[in-house]
Amino acid sequence: MTGADHLPGTEPFAARGPLEADPAVREVVSWNSDGLVAAVAVDATRGDVLMLAWVSPEALDATLRTGRAWYWSRSRRSLWCKGETSGDRQWVREVRLDCDGDALLYLVDQEGRGACHTGDRSCFSRRLAVGPEPRV
Amino acid sequence: MTGADHLPGTEPFAARGPLEADPAVREVVSWNSDGLVAAVAVDATRGDVLMLAWVSPEALDATLRTGRAWYWSRSRRSLWCKGETSGDRQWVREVRLDCDGDALLYLVDQEGRGACHTGDRSCFSRRLAVGPEPRV
Numbered sequence: 379m380t381g382a383d384h385l386p387g388t389e390p391f392a393a394r395g396p397l398e399a400d401p402a403v404r405e406v407v408s409w410n411s412d413g414l415v416a417a418v419a420v421d422a423t424r425g426d427v428l429m430l431a432w433v434s435p436e437a438l439d440a441t442l443r444t445g446r447a448w449y450w451s452r453s454r455r456s457l458w459c460k461g462e463t464s465g466d467r468q469w470v471r472e473v474r475l476d477c478d479g480d481a482l483l484y485l486v487d488q489e490g491r492g493a494c495h496t497g498d499r500s501c502f503s504r505r506l507a508v509g510p511e512p513r514v
Numbered sequence: 515m516t517g518a519d520h521l522p523g524t525e526p527f528a529a530r531g532p533l534e535a536d537p538a539v540r541e542v543v544s545w546n547s548d549g550l551v552a553a554v555a556v557d558a559t560r561g562d563v564l565m566l567a568w569v570s571p572e573a574l575d576a577t578l579r580t581g582r583a584w585y586w587s588r589s590r591r592s593l594w595c596k597g598e599t600s601g602d603r604q605w606v607r608e609v610r611l612d613c614d615g616d617a618l619l620y621l622v623d624q625e626g627r628g629a630c631h632t633g634d635r636s637c638f639s640r641r642l643a644v645g646p647e648p649r650v
Contacts, residue, residue, distance in 0.1 A: 399643035425561045430617040445645050471645050476637040481566040483638040502619040507535035507609040509581050
């Protein structure tokens with residue numbers, strides 16, 4: 379989508395391009411026995427955690443090439459471009475790797491309603507346990 | 515550690531107790547084929563992502579019982595209480611589950627230098643790829 383045919387409100391998301399990557403990007407990731415790595419998507423501006431999903435080498439390549447967040451769907455066994463059908467697209471500003479190389483962080487601009495298929499902004503909306511307020 | 519024997523500066527962390535949990539907590543988690551679930555530790559106040567690690571049912575129980583962040587070390591094949599040796603402890607305020615039940619969020623107060631064994635605050639300090647600034 380270029381400037382000429384954008385929808386109202388999508389302009390900040392429309393002008394992204396490919397990411398500039400470390401040439402060794404595929405080699406520095408410790409892919410697991412299924413050839414995948416966990417990726418945490420975080421809102422680049424607000425910093426909140428949106429979702430956790432899995433990335434294959436091909437998904438990482440597609441992310442770097444397009445600037446969109448690509449993942450590997452373990453249930454469908456296929457590449458998946460976030461928001462392609464829902465419109466809740468993620469535009470990647472940065473990809474980071476953790477210290478032991480087996481987890482990625484996608485810093486994204488989240489378009490649409492949010493990251494969750496339920497319509498919630500974050501997939502982590504279910505509270506399982508809560509502690510007491512700290513006494514200072 | 516109780517009020518009587520705390521170290522200076524540790525007071526906000528010293529008064530935590532067990533977490534109040536959903537009674538079905540073990541059943542609602544989709545444990546993977548290794549009996550584990552991925553957990554993202556996030557600073558409860560600042561909201562930044564600190565680390566990603568793995569949690570077994572026993573680690574989750576210990577977390578709920580103590581209010582400290584427990585994980586499962588896949589390399590050492592043992593339960594692991596974050597910061598027990600380094601002092602960089604995590605006190606859990608909340609545990610959340612994602613929409614498909616296979617990822618946890620630990621909302622923590624991070625004590626000490628940070629979450630990473632390197633001394634960094636976050637384990638995600640290595641930048642692999644960066645995109646162009648969005649043109650608005």
